[in-house]
Amino acid sequence: MKYTEEHEWLDQDGDIVTVGITSHAAEQLGDIVFVELPEVGAEVTKDDEIVVIESVKAASDILAPLDGEIVEVNEVLADSPSKVNEDPEGDGWFFRIKPSDTSPMDDYMDEAAYKDFID
Amino acid sequence: MSDLRETPLTGLHKALGAKMTGFAGYEMPLQYGLGVMGEHLHTRDKAGLFDVSHMGQVLVRHEAGYGGAAQAMERLVPVSLMGLGEKRQRYGFFINDAGGIRDDLMLTNRGDHLLVVVNAACKADDIAWMREGLPDCEVVEVTDRALIALQGPKAVDALAPIAAGCEIMKFLDTGIFTSDYGELWVSRSGYTGEDGFEISVPEAQAEPLARALLLHEAVEPVGLGARDSLRLEAGLCLYGQDIDAETTPVEAGLSWAIQKARRRGGEREGNFPGADVILDQLENGVARCRVGLRPEGRAPMRAGTKIFGSETGGEAVGQVTSGAFGPSIEAPMSMGYVAASHASAGTTLYGEVRGKRLPVAVAEMPFTPANFKR
Numbered sequence: 018m019k020y021t022e023e024h025e026w027l028d029q030d031g032d033i034v035t036v037g038i039t040s041h042a043a044e045q046l047g048d049i050v051f052v053e054l055p056e057v058g059a060e061v062t063k064d065d066e067i068v069v070i071e072s073v074k075a076a077s078d079i080l081a082p083l084d085g086e087i088v089e090v091n092e093v094l095a096d097s098p099s100k101v102n103e104d105p106e107g108d109g110w111f112f113r114i115k116p117s118d119t120s121p122m123d124d125y126m127d128e129a130a131y132k133d134f135i136d
Numbered sequence: 137m138s139d140l141r142e143t144p145l146t147g148l149h150k151a152l153g154a155k156m157t158g159f160a161g162y163e164m165p166l167q168y169g170l171g172v173m174g175e176h177l178h179t180r181d182k183a184g185l186f187d188v189s190h191m192g193q194v195l196v197r198h199e200a201g202y203g204g205a206a207q208a209m210e211r212l213v214p215v216s217l218m219g220l221g222e223k224r225q226r227y228g229f230f231i232n233d234a235g236g237i238r239d240d241l242m243l244t245n246r247g248d249h250l251l252v253v254v255n256a257a258c259k260a261d262d263i264a265w266m267r268e269g270l271p272d273c274e275v276v277e278v279t280d281r282a283l284i285a286l287q288g289p290k291a292v293d294a295l296a297p298i299a300a301g302c303e304i305m306k307f308l309d310t311g312i313f314t315s316d317y318g319e320l321w322v323s324r325s326g327y328t329g330e331d332g333f334e335i336s337v338p339e340a341q342a343e344p345l346a347r348a349l350l351l352h353e354a355v356e357p358v359g360l361g362a363r364d365s366l367r368l369e370a371g372l373c374l375y376g377q378d379i380d381a382e383t384t385p386v387e388a389g390l391s392w393a394i395q396k397a398r399r400r401g402g403e404r405e406g407n408f409p410g411a412d413v414i415l416d417q418l419e420n421g422v423a424r425c426r427v428g429l430r431p432e433g434r435a436p437m438r439a440g441t442k443i444f445g446s447e448t449g450g451e452a453v454g455q456v457t458s459g460a461f462g463p464s465i466e467a468p469m470s471m472g473y474v475a476a477s478h479a480s481a482g483t484t485l486y487g488e489v490r491g492k493r494l495p496v497a498v499a500e501m502p503f504t505p506a507n508f509k510r
Contacts, residue, residue, distance in 0.1 A: 047173075048174075050434070069435075069490065071435065073361060074361065095434070
């Protein structure tokens with residue numbers, strides 16, 4: 018598992034990377050009431066704003082952590098956005114991306130580094 | 137947060153683990169452990185305790201007693217105070233010369249004087265405005281009392297053991313109670329759409345009283361986050377956001393607070409700032425009005441969202457002033473101003489969210505039914 022400074026987690030399985038937000042981020046955002054996900058098949062560029070999260074407090078954007086194609090999105094979140102609060106690093110995942118370039122993965126933090134980052 | 141003022145309950149909020157935020161110059165609790173959604177639902181289901189000590193409590197006295205103070209204050213508010221019964225409370229607003237709202241407030245007939253409760257952000261201006269406009273009155277800010285709101289269907293169960301007799305009060309009744317926590321000034325009112333009380337308590341007794349109320353199994357502390365979603369679901373305006381110096385009470389849908397006695401043909405017609413504008417609007421209508429808005433999807437339309445009459449093209453017909461997700465209605469909700477031609481309930485309009493026009497229906501408010509003790 019890798020982590021970005023934007024509080025996303027990236028879980029690589031073969032040539033597919035699953036992306037969500039960390040428990041820390043979900044807690045900071047508060048109760049999440051709406052999630053807008055990208056279209057399956059969309060070609061995205063690293064740092065594009067591709068997910069919108071609305072919590073009871075405010076709207077925030079999630080950036081694409083890698084260049085690539087969105088191959089799957091977590092449709093459950095459309096009707097049950099609270100899944101992100103309940104299980105941010107499991108059932109509350111956002112999308113799966115097939116990266117065209119995985120090299121940025123090497124720059125992202127491992128769990129220990131992320132823990133230091135949020136402390 | 138060193139520039140922020142504290143209330144007599146700031147220490148308690150921190151001890152309870154609140155996440156604190158700056159609001160109207162005060163360090164206030166945004167939320168506690170239950171979170172905004174949990175605190176909101178708990179208030180509607182049981183009872184929530186809110187610190188509203190940042191609000192201003194002001195006594196207005198006149199040598200001729202309540203009648204003198206009421207008559208004087210009617211020069212500043214378009215509300216009938218002469219017609220307000222003893223120990224009764226009424227909503228009102230200060231008006232500027234253009235008919236805009238300077239602040240909204242609660243007014244109480246306390247037998248021989250008036251008690252006024254005003255918004256935190258406006259209180260210094262309000263007090264100066266009253267001193268200037270009411271030279272025949274003594275205007276005294278109460279600085280040694282905290283204000284606690286206890287809201288929700290179980291509020292009465294928690295307060296009755298402390299202020300015996302509060303259970304027989306009706307909505308907008310007020311009373312002074314002798315208690316173990318000193319003299320309590322209690323009104324059966326609040327700003328959540330629920331039954332409940334606002335309790336003014338001597339500052340030294342504020343924390344003991346709050347702790348005693350929190351010991352009741354039904355009561356949880358509630359922060360500003362849920363206070364905002366509760367008042368929005370109840371269709372209530374937040375000053376500075378939904379109403380301000382640029383909006384009149386008629387545009388804001390608050391004409392119900394202007395009694396007949398102060399309208400054209402009434403016994404004490406007009407004679408308040410902006411009266412010509414407001415009385416004319418009451419007779420001839422307004423170009424824009426405050427409406428409730430229910431987005432069709434799940435995306436909240438927040439303050440600033442522009443509202444259009446059609447899915448493409450055209451000029452904006454209005455704007456959202458408050459928007460959030462309503463935990464009790466389990467849907468997004470907004471209020472805002474739209475052109476009177478687009479203000480009928482049921483009209484489909486379009487809110488522009490992140491560049492997309494999404495359908496939103498003009499809706500009746502409150503979004504949740506009020507639960508007052510009539």
